[in-house]
Amino acid sequence: MTRPYFSRERISHFELFDRHAGLAIKKMKERLRGGHAVDFQDVVSRFTLDSATQFLFGKCVQSLEDPLPYAYNDPCAPQLTKAQTVAEQFAEALAEAQRVIATRPRAARVWPLLELLGDKSAGPMRVVDAFLQPIIDEAVAKNRAARAQVKNGAVGSEEAEDHRTLLDHLVKITDDPVVLHDETVNILIAGKDTTAATLTFAIYMMCLNPHVFEQLRAEVLGTVGSQRSPTFDDIRNMKYLRAVINETLRLYAPVPYNFRVANRDTTLPNSDPRGPNVFIPKGTGWLDERLGKYFAVNPSIFAPFNAGPRICLGQQFAYNEMSFFLIRLAQNFSGMELDLAAQPPDARPPPEWAGAEGRKGLEKVVPKCHLTIYVHGGLWVKMIEADRET
Numbered sequence: 001m002t003r004p005y006f007s008r009e010r011i012s013h014f015e016l017f018d019r020h021a022g023l024a025i026k027k028m029k030e031r032l033r034g035g036h037a038v039d040f041q042d043v044v045s046r047f048t049l050d051s052a053t054q055f056l057f058g059k060c061v062q063s064l065e066d067p068l069p070y071a072y073n074d075p076c077a078p079q080l081t082k083a084q085t086v087a088e089q090f091a092e093a094l095a096e097a098q099r100v101i102a103t104r105p106r107a108a109r110v111w112p113l114l115e116l117l118g119d120k121s122a123g124p125m126r127v128v129d130a131f132l133q134p135i136i137d138e139a140v141a142k143n144r145a146a147r148a149q150v151k152n153g154a155v156g157s158e159e160a161e162d163h164r165t166l167l168d169h170l171v172k173i174t175d176d177p178v179v180l181h182d183e184t185v186n187i188l189i190a191g192k193d194t195t196a197a198t199l200t201f202a203i204y205m206m207c208l209n210p211h212v213f214e215q216l217r218a219e220v221l222g223t224v225g226s227q228r229s230p231t232f233d234d235i236r237n238m239k240y241l242r243a244v245i246n247e248t249l250r251l252y253a254p255v256p257y258n259f260r261v262a263n264r265d266t267t268l269p270n271s272d273p274r275g276p277n278v279f280i281p282k283g284t285g286w287l288d289e290r291l292g293k294y295f296a297v298n299p300s301i302f303a304p305f306n307a308g309p310r311i312c313l314g315q316q317f318a319y320n321e322m323s324f325f326l327i328r329l330a331q332n333f334s335g336m337e338l339d340l341a342a343q344p345p346d347a348r349p350p351p352e353w354a355g356a357e358g359r360k361g362l363e364k365v366v367p368k369c370h371l372t373i374y375v376h377g378g379l380w381v382k383m384i385e386a387d388r389e390t
Helices: 014-033 040-058 086-115 123-151 157-162 168-170 176-206 210-223 232-237 239-251 290-295 315-332
Strands: 267-268 278-280 333-338 368-369 371-375 381-387
Touching: 014 157, 014 381, 040 123, 040 168, 040 176, 040 315, 086 123, 086 333, 123 168, 123 371, 168 176, 168 315, 176 210, 176 239, 176 315, 176 333, 176 371, 210 239, 210 290, 210 333, 232 315, 239 315, 278 368, 315 333
Parallel strands: none
Antiparallel strands: 267 278, 333 381, 368 371
């Protein structure tokens, strides 16, 4: 149902990206000019939420219109007290529903016992649906009215057809409210948090490796310049930009865990055509030492978007969205650094991490995950605004 919508025209929705990226960067500049740190994770989460709701429903939740938070140690923090806006309620409820859902596979078969008193996702989903359901109902009604007009001999508008949203595309296939609700929420979650996580950790790693940001910025300025909006071909030709994104995906996979269990006895093909197929018993959730023996040469070993028939539908859309935002960021800022003093004390790596093997011993922040990975306590940064005269 959804795959046909993700054509080149849809995945290159640069006008939409530019609108929301421009507002995000404007909000960052206003805060940075006052000498304050910015929670970059919060900013890009708003950017991806506004972009996703506009792309999916044609109605932006407008989360970037709300004031950015201040760091816990900022003198201005106590002054920012206000009632939650609709956008904040929606974003918080969506995140809470994901946290609840993420605990279920970890608890395995006993998870219903944890919710004997009620479905813990029901409350936050009521908030999500209060925003979403009227939009779905409107799209269904609009499509039914259009069908009635066609039946009565009216001709549909090609322009409206060309600019329809994903939801408008789906209602032409089904008007089942449950299917429409689940498909749109599924794409919203997939398109919002994974992209925000990758952008967050890309900036985190470039703060730790400033030479990478310098080289990325050189490629951006050499390809696009300091002002022009990038095109599809610009992004396709920027190899270092793609390498930065891919290395971030390798180090910090947006969905850092996955559960795959064989539901029946089966076999998998051997990478050596002369060898026998590999037997996988029912209930197997992983491959043991056979992984290295039979599948080490698998070309899909790096598959942040999965692979095969279940590959992420929005892979190229996500690459374009992340690339566009990083280009705009490099055009507007010439340097960046972590503000570790702004990191909440309970969100800093514990002393026992120091000297540990792998990334753990190097971390300056604490990565956590619900359905997707995120930085505990936010990613607080300061950036140097660039001279954009040329």
